[in-house]
Amino acid sequence: MIPKYRKQFNQEFSEEKYQQLKDILKQKSGIEPSFRISESPMILTKAFKEKLLDTSESIISQIKGLPAETLQKAIPENCRVPNDTDQPHFFTIDFGICKSANGEIEPQLIELQAFPSLYAFQKVFEDTFCEVYPFLSEISNTMPHEDFKQYLKDLIVGDENPENVILLEIFPEKQKTAIDFALTEQLLGIKTVCLTKVKKEGKKLYYEKNGQLLEIKRIYNRVIFDELDRIPNLKTEFDFREEVDVKWITHPNWFFKISKFLLPLLKHQFVPKSYFLHEFPENEKLEDFVLKPLFSFAGSGVNLNPTKETTDTIEDKENYILQRKVNYEPVFEDINGDFSKAEIRLLYIWKENEDHPILLENLGRMTKAAMVNVDFNKKDAIWIGSSNAFFGEG
Incomplete structure (x- = not known):
């Protein structure tokens, strides 16, 4: 969408640089990415970014204005977890990159969640794009890496010792997002623990580290609670619905409260009816x-x-x-003159007792298929998969 930067990227691109991008990600994380990495970043205008941010501000304001009892209706009875919080710790919002009737490129809301996405990975991904293609640093995220780290540390670890904080997932080694877990461990010094390994004594939870039981005081939750019932013969000592002495980051109820449930309630020119x-x-x-x-x-x-x-x-x-x-507009030209469509997810955190979330990063997904999901793409397609958006003048 910015001819200058798109032309430069396409001129500099090579299969060797693409392999270098993936090799650096593997080197930094110790894990091979298990989802497809797009060859290309998404290069968008600052004017488009303003549309994204203005729409997000409107959506956030509308959600804050909803009665608590309206949000509570979104939680299935069998999925209610005790000790709910007044607001979520995470807020992510997905937009399709579309074209309006008058020919303008515009965002259209696709989905929103109060569930953590690939925060640690996307920051490393952006930095890695800049390592392989240094000119991208001119239009990269202005937030220094140390500030990014501190924001996440304050949110997830808080005042606790990192060894009393865990990233909780079900069979984490089998998850496509395992690379993000590894990078989160590096960033915050916390351990990824499988739900089946959590031990419970009274109201306290524990996990084992080097043969020693350590108390869990904060959970960076990556388990999608309602999916647990679909796993046959799952044996755990701890049920989410039990009252336990632990701080959820973020509380599981928010997975339901900030979800597609809200879409019929929101109004904006960039929110499809x-x-x-x-x-x-x-x-x-x-x-x-x-x-x-x-x-x-x-x-x-x-x-x-x-x-x-x-x-x-x-x-x-x-x-x-x-x-x-909505009609996704193919705007990202590849080296063969073909074009990819895309979605962009804005990654916010929402600090406790603060009125407004903070935008930390973004996540891009590129495709040449009908749905923005890499599983639906042809195997030989390029400019598809996980990406990161850069915003420049133009």
Whole structure:
């Protein structure tokens, strides 16, 4: 979208540099990335960034204005966790990069979550792009690495000893985001622990380190709670719904409260109209909408072309939304003259007792397929996968 920088990147690009990018990421983390790394960054204008930020500000204000009881309705009864908090520690918001009717490139809200994304990885990813392509430093994130680290440390570790803080996941070594876990451990000095390894005595939780049981006082939670029921024969000493002496970062209830559940409640020119399935009006056309289950993750269950036959078979219609389709615009030109579409996720943290979240980083996802999910791409496609956005004049 900025011809000057796009031209320079494409001229400098080579398969050797792409391999170097991946090798540095592996060297820094000790882990091979298990998701596809895009060959290219997303280079966007500062004017587009302003649209992103203005829309995010509006959405944040609208959410803050919602009654607490409205948000509580989003939590399934069997997923309620005690000791809820007044606000989440994380806030992420996804926008599609689209074209308006008058031909302007604009963001369109796709999804929002109060669940941590790849914060540690994306900072290292951005730095690595700049190492391989030094000119990108001119338009990189202005937040120094030490400030970024301090923000996350204050939020996740707080005043505790790092050994009493864990990153909690279910079978972390099998997760696609394992590279982020490794980089988080390096950044904060905390340990990644599988839920099956957590021990419980009374209301206290423990994990084992070097043969010693250590008390868990804060949990950087990466477990998607409602997915636990889908794992057969899962044995744990600790159930999320139990009352325990631990501080959640962020509390599991917020996974449901800040979710697709909110989309029908939000209004903005860059927020596509959405309805709960059971409230879909007769004057709207089903073919203009995408069907999404409220509590899916990574695009699972999304139906791009729902029919009345499909929606009629759904019994729990209150757990689905219909979101007006948006047209992703292919704006990122590759070295062959083909173009990729993309989404951008803004990664905020929300410090306790502070009125407003802080934007730390961004995450890009590039595709040449109908859905922004690398699993749907052709294997020989380029300029697809996980990326990072840079913003410059132009």
